[in-house]
Amino acid sequence: MPPRSDVLAPRASVSRTQRETRNGHRGAAILLTGLPAAGKSTLAQALHAELFARGLHSVVLDGDGLRVGLNRDLGFSDADRLENIRRASELAALLVENGQIVILAMIAPLAELREVFASRLGDDYREVWCSASLAVCEQRDPKGHYARARRGELPGFTGISAPYEPPVQASLVLDSGAQSVDACLDRLLTWLGECSVLPRT
Numbered sequence: 001m002p003p004r005s006d007v008l009a010p011r012a013s014v015s016r017t018q019r020e021t022r023n024g025h026r027g028a029a030i031l032l033t034g035l036p037a038a039g040k041s042t043l044a045q046a047l048h049a050e051l052f053a054r055g056l057h058s059v060v061l062d063g064d065g066l067r068v069g070l071n072r073d074l075g076f077s078d079a080d081r082l083e084n085i086r087r088a089s090e091l092a093a094l095l096v097e098n099g100q101i102v103i104l105a106m107i108a109p110l111a112e113l114r115e116v117f118a119s120r121l122g123d124d125y126r127e128v129w130c131s132a133s134l135a136v137c138e139q140r141d142p143k144g145h146y147a148r149a150r151r152g153e154l155p156g157f158t159g160i161s162a163p164y165e166p167p168v169q170a171s172l173v174l175d176s177g178a179q180s181v182d183a184c185l186d187r188l189l190t191w192l193g194e195c196s197v198l199p200r201t
Contacts, residue, residue, distance in 0.1 A: 132177030
């Protein structure tokens with residue numbers, strides 16, 4: 001259904017600048033993309049906990065969490081994958097406008113899907129590739145999904161029967177297959193300071 005032309009978003013009583021000033025940091029959206037079991041969710045939660053400990057305002061939008069709630073009506077067809085990303089990008093944009101650091105832990109396997117985030121979020125968007133190899137991710141297989149996909153029980157599973165297109169211009173690449181969560185987190189925090197998402201310490 002096309003959007004109605006007579007619907008306008010209400011004007012906020014508190015501006016983004018006011019929120020960012022009070023929060024002590026800018027709003028931003030950070031996509032952690034990678035294969036299933038690349039460590040995206042683990043790293044997202046580690047970053048969230050560290051930001052909370054520093055008194056900073058962040059929220060995690062996890063792909064699995066969105067699919068059991070906001071996006072539970074969506075499957076894994078091409079159209080549903082696109083709608084999954086579109087909804088996540090709109091939610092992220094709303095939270096960024098409210099001064100939050102939004103940590104998106106989502107596979108977003110195709111360049112065209114990640115472009116949805118880039119187009120919607122503009123200068124507020126940062127793309128981080130958790131570059132664990134397929135072999136490492138399949139060895140981890142914490143949910144048993146790779147094994148099921150190999151048996152043909154999960155059609156369209158990213159990395160096995162559906163493609164993952166590595167980002168060609170990721171803002172940051174983390175070898176989450178070889179490096180520890182703490183090492184990845186340290187590099188991520190340093191980089192977020194370098195690109196002025198986080199205040200310099």
